[in-house]
Amino acid sequence: MSKTRNPSAQTCPVARTVDLIGDRWSLLIVRDAFDGVRRFGDFQSGLGVARSVLTQRLKALVEADILQVRPASDGTSYQEYVLTAKGESLFTLVVALRQWGEQHLFEPHEAHSRLLDTVTQQPLPLMQPVAADGRVIAAEHTRVDKEVL
Template sequence: MAKPHIDPAPTCPVARTVDLIGDRWSLLIVRDAFDGVRRFGDFQSGLGVARSVLTHRLKGLVEAGILEVRPASDGTSYQEYVLTAKGESLFPVVVALRQWAEQHMFEPHEAHSQLVDTATGQPLGLMRPIDAHGQLIAPEQTRVIKKTL
């Protein structure tokens, strides 16, 4: 069976993002980085991912500018993987995925984790698309315009 053709530079922003962080391990690495995980061994033990897979995904996230490698903050000879500003801008994506799963992937009384505001202890409000005036906007009120050069 022939491999499907994969566009090396898709014009769809969603496709480009999925190509970069859409696999399970890359997205979970980013999630864990938001939770303060920084060291290879901590990513590996927390995720239960094979060393070779983790090495490959971390390398890709560093090359993409989502994570950067720094010397360990405690002065040891270890390295740490830290979110860059580009990586931190993925926060709304991770929150939206989490909130969708909280609504649709758990039974009503099934236990699950919840993201809360550290100042208030309250769950975050739902991530919702808004228009330029701050009003909620529904899918049927939008359309994609393909830009050309």
């Protein structure tokens, strides 16, 4: 069983996820890693986060196998932080947060960054939960089964 800071998180995947990456800095580090940021100094200057906080968050993300450390790809003595497969699987979460923010935190016609499909150059369509039969499914048509497997 994974270690959690919150005892009620033992059977809740949402609570476990929030315990691991739910703080501001961890999520923004992951976001920046998707945008191609790789080096400590680039994370720090882009985020404006204290060195000690960044060091702790990067260490935790590496320990959780969300990021891995490797030698810099340019052959310098630096090291890089790159997303693992587990980290890459957070893409849907980052996109969902982005789309929620676009819908609810900006005024109409207010400038903001956009995430584009590199093939079509169009913004991604709204992500929505889909049932096994392909129907878009709303929260009221779901339930949480709290049985432990």
